[in-house]
Amino acid sequence: MKQNYDVIIIGSGPGGLAAAIAAKENGADDVLIIERDVELGGILVQCIHNGFGLELFNEDMPGPTYAQHFIEKAKGHGVKTLMDTMVLHITPDRKIYVINKDRGYITLQARAIVLAMGCRERTRAQILLPGARPAGVYTAGTAQRFVNVEGYMPGEKFVILGSGDIGMIMARRLTIEGARVERVLEIMPFLTGLTRNYVQCLLDYGITLQKQRTVNRIIGNDRVEAIEAVSVDENWHPIPGTNELIPCDSLLLSVGLIPENELSKQAGVLLDPVTNGPYVDDRFMTNVPGIFAAGNVVHVYDLVDWVTEAGYVAGKGAAQFAKRQAVDTGDQVPLSAGENIRYVVPHKLDKNRLAEDLVRLQMRVTTPIEKRVLVTVEDQNGEVVTKQAEAYARPGEILTLAIKPKAYDSIQKATSLTVNLRER
Amino acid sequence: MAEISEIICVTCPKGCVLKVKHEDKEILEVLDGCKRGEDYALCELQDPRRMVASTVKVRGGLHPLVPVYTRQAFPKPLIPQLAQELRQVEVPAPVKINQVVLADALGTGVDIVTSRDMPERNTSSL
Ligand SMILES: Cc1cc2nc3c(=O)[nH]c(=O)nc-3n(C[C@H](O)[C@H](O)[C@H](O)COP(=O)(O)OP(=O)(O)OC[C@H]3O[C@@H](n4cnc5c(N)ncnc54)[C@H](O)[C@@H]3O)c2cc1C
Ligand code: SF4
Numbered sequence: 001m002k003q004n005y006d007v008i009i010i011g012s013g014p015g016g017l018a019a020a021i022a023a024k025e026n027g028a029d030d031v032l033i034i035e036r037d038v039e040l041g042g043i044l045v046q047c048i049h050n051g052f053g054l055e056l057f058n059e060d061m062p063g064p065t066y067a068q069h070f071i072e073k074a075k076g077h078g079v080k081t082l083m084d085t086m087v088l089h090i091t092p093d094r095k096i097y098v099i100n101k102d103r104g105y106i107t108l109q110a111r112a113i114v115l116a117m118g119c120r121e122r123t124r125a126q127i128l129l130p131g132a133r134p135a136g137v138y139t140a141g142t143a144q145r146f147v148n149v150e151g152y153m154p155g156e157k158f159v160i161l162g163s164g165d166i167g168m169i170m171a172r173r174l175t176i177e178g179a180r181v182e183r184v185l186e187i188m189p190f191l192t193g194l195t196r197n198y199v200q201c202l203l204d205y206g207i208t209l210q211k212q213r214t215v216n217r218i219i220g221n222d223r224v225e226a227i228e229a230v231s232v233d234e235n236w237h238p239i240p241g242t243n244e245l246i247p248c249d250s251l252l253l254s255v256g257l258i259p260e261n262e263l264s265k266q267a268g269v270l271l272d273p274v275t276n277g278p279y280v281d282d283r284f285m286t287n288v289p290g291i292f293a294a295g296n297v298v299h300v301y302d303l304v305d306w307v308t309e310a311g312y313v314a315g316k317g318a319a320q321f322a323k324r325q326a327v328d329t330g331d332q333v334p335l336s337a338g339e340n341i342r343y344v345v346p347h348k349l350d351k352n353r354l355a356e357d358l359v360r361l362q363m364r365v366t367t368p369i370e371k372r373v374l375v376t377v378e379d380q381n382g383e384v385v386t387k388q389a390e391a392y393a394r395p396g397e398i399l400t401l402a403i404k405p406k407a408y409d410s411i412q413k414a415t416s417l418t419v420n421l422r423e424r
Numbered sequence: 425m426a427e428i429s430e431i432i433c434v435t436c437p438k439g440c441v442l443k444v445k446h447e448d449k450e451i452l453e454v455l456d457g458c459k460r461g462e463d464y465a466l467c468e469l470q471d472p473r474r475m476v477a478s479t480v481k482v483r484g485g486l487h488p489l490v491p492v493y494t495r496q497a498f499p500k501p502l503i504p505q506l507a508q509e510l511r512q513v514e515v516p517a518p519v520k521i522n523q524v525v526l527a528d529a530l531g532t533g534v535d536i537v538t539s540r541d542m543p544e545r546n547t548s549s550l
Contacts, residue, residue, distance in 0.1 A: 038486070039486070048477045048478070048479065048491035048493070048539060049477045050475040050477055050493060060475065061539075062477055062491060062493050062539035062540075063539075064491050064539045064540035065521065065539045065540060067540070068521055068540050068541065147479075148479060148489070148491065149487050149489065150487065150488065150489075151479070151481075151487075151488040151489045176476075176478055176503070176504075176507045177478075177507070178507070194437065194439075195432065195434060195437065195438075195439030196434040196437065196439065198432075198439075199432050199434050199439070200434065200474060203432070204474065204500065391438055392438065397437060
């Protein structure tokens with residue numbers, strides 16, 4: 001097997017597939033995707049519901065259809081794949097150590113790497129759920145894989161903790177398959193997933209959502225027998241006297257996703273403690289030259305279309321780096337989150353980039369504002385470089401803002417940029 | 425008798441809560457939304473439809489199931505019946521994307537189609 005590649009991509013979800021396609025389209029000769037699963041597509045393989053492709057294709061596709069489109073395109077471009085193969089370690093000089101059933105332990109060398117490992121789910125241990133440890137507690141994504149790919153029903157009567165999209169989508173899916181979903185509990189005072197999913201997954205099937213309520217205790221010896229729900233105050237402290245025992249045989253956790261960055265850390269990639277993903281510039285290059293990142297590994301996206309777009313940008317950057325065409329990164333200006341903004345990606349902007357193209361910023365807000373708001377990008381003197389009006393701002397939805405080439409002149413004077421969101 | 429129902433519009437991500445004044449299925453007035461919201465409210469009152477996704481069994485496939493979906497939006501009240509119907513369907517591998525697994529489901533005129541290829545087991549086509 002060949003050992004040297006222009007661009008190696010770790011992970012074959014929509015981020016990795018787009019990066020591979022873009023790397024080929026931008027002149028990289030040998031492009032390899034390494035995937036630990038037996039098939040390409042990443043998390044989309046189990047996301048059988050519709051709702052993918054609305055931004056890029058203006059079409060409403062199921063996840064597997066969206067994935068297949070890019071799988072076929074990548075193959076058509078001559079992208080090579082190494083399946084059923086786990087990446088164990090990567091180094092700052094872009095050596096990749098992998099293990100594979102047929103070939104054993106092998107070492108590959110890339111001129112540029114794109115990290116596209118996606119994210120993993122927060123588990124029971126990470127949210128410190130008290131009570132017994134019976135069978136029947138699953139993360140929502142694991143249950144989704146059981147039901148949609150492997151053909152097992154994990155239980156009959158469910159309580160779901162967390163109003164994120166995966167939890168709500170699983171509430172509907174389990175109901176369609178004949179199970180009962182007794183309740184969805186959300187500790188926050190607001191929905192953390194999309195309104196569309198609240199309507200089409202919960203309201204449509206008469207499933208009750210309770211906010212500012214959580215699981216106090218899990219009850220059961222071998223198998224979950226019930227959970228005790230409780231209301232919480234603003235500081236997440238249980239309110240006495242609000243306890244309710246809900247009989248069920250399964251508890252699904254939909255309590256957040258964390259970018260998967262164990263490999264990144266080994267290579268010296270620095271992580272932003274807010275996003276849990278790498279610090280990246282506008283080409284999605286990390287602090288380690290030649291190591292790029294795309295998709296949920298950078299920050300958790302709500303729409304696949306933006307993951308694909310990020311993959312294109314990262315793949316193009318990787319190809320340019322591999323071909324030694326990358327412009328130097330000396331003239332970068334840092335971007336930071338200001339008022340009402342929790343984080344903004346990318347973290348740095350190449351001042352000259354606007355001469356070629358627009359740059360898309362993606363951010364999450366701290367608190368919901370159901371009023372007209374103005375998002376501004378301001379320089380160190382408070383001068384507005386670009387602004388955008390929005391009808392509302394919600395933590396559950398990523399906000400996207402484009403800096404257009406016409407802002408080129410004002411960016412040249414900037415030494416730092418801050419993104420703010422204020423009521424109008 | 426006119427009544428007021430609250431309908432959450434999901435035509436765009438904003439998700440307005442529409443106050444719909446209606447007499448049975450005739451709309452008299454829609455408050456708090458845009459024109460697309462009005463169309464949505466009318467649909468919801470007269471013929472609510474949804475895209476439905478599920479799985480059907482595959483014989484000899486890489487996975488034991490293949491995902492399927494309704495090619496067009498499907499009448500909401502018939503969804504439970506559709507789910508039951510799909511549990512009876514089994515198709516042999518290999519399966520191609522867009523293959524019809526149930527034509528004219530429940531006489532609605534809507535076909536149920538696969539959303540991906542499903543190769544045979546042991547032949548790695550991906
Ligand atoms: C349950 C769920 C429902 C969603 N619903 C919607 C929706 O309705 N509409 C929408 O637009 N978006 C939706 N999204 C969001 C969107 O699908 C994801 O953001 C997107 O798929 C992420 O793509 P990715 O390429 O970053 O990661 P993934 O698709 O997770 O791909 C990562 C890949 O990397 C591989 N990998 C990881 N580590 C290694 C390693 N060490 N070695 C080898 N391979 C490795 C994994 O096996 C995996 O295949 C949903 C997401 C989830 C999780
Ligand atoms: S009423 Fe109009 S603005 Fe409101 S959600 Fe529907 S389409 Fe969007």
